Amino acid sequence: MTSKFYAIISGAGSGTGRAVALRFAKSYPIVLLSRSQSSYQPIVDDIRAAGGQALGFAADASDPAAVDAAFTSVAKEWPDRRLAAAIYNANAGFANKPFLELTEADLDTSLGTAAKGLFYFAQKTMPLLLSTVNADPPNPPTLLVTGATASLRGSVRFATFAAGKFAQRAITQSLAREFGPQGVHVALAIIDGGIDTPWGRELGLVEVTKDSKLKPEAIAESYWHLHTQHRSAFTQELDLRPFSEKF
Amino acid sequence: MTSKFYAIISGAGSGTGRAVALRFAKSYPIVLLSRSQSSYQPIVDDIRAAGGQALGFAADASDPAAVDAAFTSVAKEWPDRRLAAAIYNANAGFANKPFLELTEADLDTSLGTAAKGLFYFAQKTMPLLLSTVNADPPNPPTLLVTGATASLRGSVRFATFAAGKFAQRAITQSLAREFGPQGVHVALAIIDGGIDTPWGRELGLVEVTKDSKLKPEAIAESYWHLHTQHRSAFTQELDLRPFSEKF
Amino acid sequence: MTSKFYAIISGAGSGTGRAVALRFAKSYPIVLLSRSQSSYQPIVDDIRAAGGQALGFAADASDPAAVDAAFTSVAKEWPDRRLAAAIYNANAGFANKPFLELTEADLDTSLGTAAKGLFYFAQKTMPLLLSTVNADPPNPPTLLVTGATASLRGSVRFATFAAGKFAQRAITQSLAREFGPQGVHVALAIIDGGIDTPWGRELGLVEVTKDSKLKPEAIAESYWHLHTQHRSAFTQELDLRPFSEKF
Amino acid sequence: MTSKFYAIISGAGSGTGRAVALRFAKSYPIVLLSRSQSSYQPIVDDIRAAGGQALGFAADASDPAAVDAAFTSVAKEWPDRRLAAAIYNANAGFANKPFLELTEADLDTSLGTAAKGLFYFAQKTMPLLLSTVNADPPNPPTLLVTGATASLRGSVRFATFAAGKFAQRAITQSLAREFGPQGVHVALAIIDGGIDTPWGRELGLVEVTKDSKLKPEAIAESYWHLHTQHRSAFTQELDLRPFSEKF
Numbered sequence: 001m002t003s004k005f006y007a008i009i010s011g012a013g014s015g016t017g018r019a020v021a022l023r024f025a026k027s028y029p030i031v032l033l034s035r036s037q038s039s040y041q042p043i044v045d046d047i048r049a050a051g052g053q054a055l056g057f058a059a060d061a062s063d064p065a066a067v068d069a070a071f072t073s074v075a076k077e078w079p080d081r082r083l084a085a086a087i088y089n090a091n092a093g094f095a096n097k098p099f100l101e102l103t104e105a106d107l108d109t110s111l112g113t114a115a116k117g118l119f120y121f122a123q124k125t126m127p128l129l130l131s132t133v134n135a136d137p138p139n140p141p142t143l144l145v146t147g148a149t150a151s152l153r154g155s156v157r158f159a160t161f162a163a164g165k166f167a168q169r170a171i172t173q174s175l176a177r178e179f180g181p182q183g184v185h186v187a188l189a190i191i192d193g194g195i196d197t198p199w200g201r202e203l204g205l206v207e208v209t210k211d212s213k214l215k216p217e218a219i220a221e222s223y224w225h226l227h228t229q230h231r232s233a234f235t236q237e238l239d240l241r242p243f244s245e246k247f
Numbered sequence: 248m249t250s251k252f253y254a255i256i257s258g259a260g261s262g263t264g265r266a267v268a269l270r271f272a273k274s275y276p277i278v279l280l281s282r283s284q285s286s287y288q289p290i291v292d293d294i295r296a297a298g299g300q301a302l303g304f305a306a307d308a309s310d311p312a313a314v315d316a317a318f319t320s321v322a323k324e325w326p327d328r329r330l331a332a333a334i335y336n337a338n339a340g341f342a343n344k345p346f347l348e349l350t351e352a353d354l355d356t357s358l359g360t361a362a363k364g365l366f367y368f369a370q371k372t373m374p375l376l377l378s379t380v381n382a383d384p385p386n387p388p389t390l391l392v393t394g395a396t397a398s399l400r401g402s403v404r405f406a407t408f409a410a411g412k413f414a415q416r417a418i419t420q421s422l423a424r425e426f427g428p429q430g431v432h433v434a435l436a437i438i439d440g441g442i443d444t445p446w447g448r449e450l451g452l453v454e455v456t457k458d459s460k461l462k463p464e465a466i467a468e469s470y471w472h473l474h475t476q477h478r479s480a481f482t483q484e485l486d487l488r489p490f491s492e493k494f
Numbered sequence: 495m496t497s498k499f500y501a502i503i504s505g506a507g508s509g510t511g512r513a514v515a516l517r518f519a520k521s522y523p524i525v526l527l528s529r530s531q532s533s534y535q536p537i538v539d540d541i542r543a544a545g546g547q548a549l550g551f552a553a554d555a556s557d558p559a560a561v562d563a564a565f566t567s568v569a570k571e572w573p574d575r576r577l578a579a580a581i582y583n584a585n586a587g588f589a590n591k592p593f594l595e596l597t598e599a600d601l602d603t604s605l606g607t608a609a610k611g612l613f614y615f616a617q618k619t620m621p622l623l624l625s626t627v628n629a630d631p632p633n634p635p636t637l638l639v640t641g642a643t644a645s646l647r648g649s650v651r652f653a654t655f656a657a658g659k660f661a662q663r664a665i666t667q668s669l670a671r672e673f674g675p676q677g678v679h680v681a682l683a684i685i686d687g688g689i690d691t692p693w694g695r696e697l698g699l700v701e702v703t704k705d706s707k708l709k710p711e712a713i714a715e716s717y718w719h720l721h722t723q724h725r726s727a728f729t730q731e732l733d734l735r736p737f738s739e740k741f
Numbered sequence: 742m743t744s745k746f747y748a749i750i751s752g753a754g755s756g757t758g759r760a761v762a763l764r765f766a767k768s769y770p771i772v773l774l775s776r777s778q779s780s781y782q783p784i785v786d787d788i789r790a791a792g793g794q795a796l797g798f799a800a801d802a803s804d805p806a807a808v809d810a811a812f813t814s815v816a817k818e819w820p821d822r823r824l825a826a827a828i829y830n831a832n833a834g835f836a837n838k839p840f841l842e843l844t845e846a847d848l849d850t851s852l853g854t855a856a857k858g859l860f861y862f863a864q865k866t867m868p869l870l871l872s873t874v875n876a877d878p879p880n881p882p883t884l885l886v887t888g889a890t891a892s893l894r895g896s897v898r899f900a901t902f903a904a905g906k907f908a909q910r911a912i913t914q915s916l917a918r919e920f921g922p923q924g925v926h927v928a929l930a931i932i933d934g935g936i937d938t939p940w941g942r943e944l945g946l947v948e949v950t951k952d953s954k955l956k957p958e959a960i961a962e963s964y965w966h967l968h969t970q971h972r973s974a975f976t977q978e979l980d981l982r983p984f985s986e987k988f
Binding site: 140177185221225228230231236237240247 | 969
């Protein structure tokens, strides 16, 4: 545990965000941004129970003022710590309707969370990550983004969701190309399959075959690997899918 | 000239939109949607001078109410004509700034025109195009969208512009996959290079080599080809770039 | 009909190659290379019956000596004509077996026709096409290649077929990037679906829906469009698929 | 160290292959296939010096008989060990010439090593990997392949090299789609940049900036990560490039 640095995760609930937080908490104090306290508090508690440090803030990723306030609070709480890793995992707007039933609100929700939320988050975190580059960090400062199948292809019933995820990928690529040469690692993980989450299981979305849904802990291991890659061999995009998935 | 059908072009100024309008005007009455009358009027005049029919409306593509009003007017003016082709050529938001200087307004402009504008336009035109499928049209009803290099890759200084163009591509693909099987041809033309426009020449953006900028008339020929493709052999995406372009 | 130029099609049988030959024969004398005389002779006869000119040669595309001999014969027959368009449509090696049942011969067949055959063909035709650039041709000299779904993705039972089509695409892209700036248009048409051929119909591969298989004549129109594109707006790759195709 | 399993690396010299061998040797006995003993012997010695186990065989990856003989020898030496990981790292055929100077031999070399060599290797290793699936391996049985920038794009002077690497990618994707659902992880690592090798340094290919060439050890860490991914979250393709690389 190095207390000179910390990691921040936006979009932390019961699935990927939680697992990534717990994985990174083995090495860093953690800041969690979630829509509500009920989302982040159990993770904060788990991290603290395991001997780690964690702060949680209620901040919808698509609300710049809330995001702003959270970053101000972090700076007050941990004035001497530098940002080692920023993970953007906020998701919303999976409308899943025929195109002519989709509404402008569906599109706004998807663009707001996937694209605009990442835009705010990157504007807040990139200056912090850049300032970490020369502060002898244990790993290259990293911005990781959670993508989806819909980051790569539009399809029936997915017009608005794909719009957001495509836009998010565009921003991620642009950031990688601008800030990679300045020493910040920016990567997109394209999750191509259903994730094995508590709420999914409650909804009865059970696995057809064992391990046919992505384990959040397995996703988290790949995020940690991305973060620890040497700067001579950065990955910009990787896909993650269950062995059983058709693709 | 068949007067039972018409084509509509959103985003018609002095470059691609104008050339596409003139090309399609050889076969159809044309509706032009532009930000201002000064954009569409010269095209309307040229089409009429050549013996064609044209209507123009001032309607910013990212303003749903204005778009709505224009479609209402078209339905009143030409109640018996069916929509044969809809071309979405509106462009905006090429901010071209380092990421940390880009503003939320830059992102909104790009998403608003490239993605949300296409979303409105498709919601207005798709029902009309679907109703044309069984009305014995001369060619399969078609929705064409103008993309750019930034539809395919994010890059330095292009984060917001690419976000809009990626999102636009996602919507276009989703439309193609949903409405192709219903008989509507949806395609994206990815313009990969500078276009030889009057305003470009005025700005001094001259060609380094002859034909090293895309001629709007050449682009228009490919749009017309896409429109006239037999439904057994639809193209979903094609690139267009000058012979001299590195890619 | 201009008799100063000609077009050559490698891989001309009863489907795409035949349709492309007939389409280009409206404007150019045609040379056909096929595995056997029984493949090219009916096309030669049809072109001549329609008032065009045609020569046919038996030359397996993967046999350099046979290809060489055919080009020597063309140069003797038509010493003063320049090559306007070269179309590589040879296909072979669709083994369609589980990977562990595929043989080295299956791989050799696919690589031999899709990749090595194109390599020979391009080495023969590119110098001719380059010499046409400044000979005032009616359209930019063009090399067109017929790709397939397997040009873009490997899949179960398609390992060897995809290997050949991927390699073919690599060569096509490399040619486009090297010779585009010298004025030769190189493009790949990715045929994504079954083609409506006489032999397919004989095998009982009938259309589920009307136009659910690509019409060779429709493919040929897009090839002709590619050939006639202005050099300021070349397409490098386009897909062609039936309206009804899932993709 | 588990002695029930082993890993095999084809194409082991002084760069990536060596580093991958040393990394995997921390967990498995290692088999090395190289063009000559002078390539594999130093690695064998280093692994043994570090307390590991290693066997080396001279076998050109594009020579089926030699590859066959090596696998027979391995089966005799280690009859009770199962294959945990197979890495295909053989490279050849980077001709780097203008297209019209490339020879059929250049193309054969590239296709022979990148595509046909992988084909043989996969036909030898896949049955072994499949038999490991239910033998309680420490990680999912894995086939890893070393790709390059030219796996994704053809370019000037790279026609033959790209042909081989594209074909290799096609085979890798086909294998992933066929054998993933059977529990074998197949992945392609796309190395997009120069590698910092001893022979490169001897040739004076020094780094412009520190870490502007990929460190073989950094590549090896990502290979190890791919091998240890849980089967619910397999990566099929990842890119690896220096932070300083334009892409």
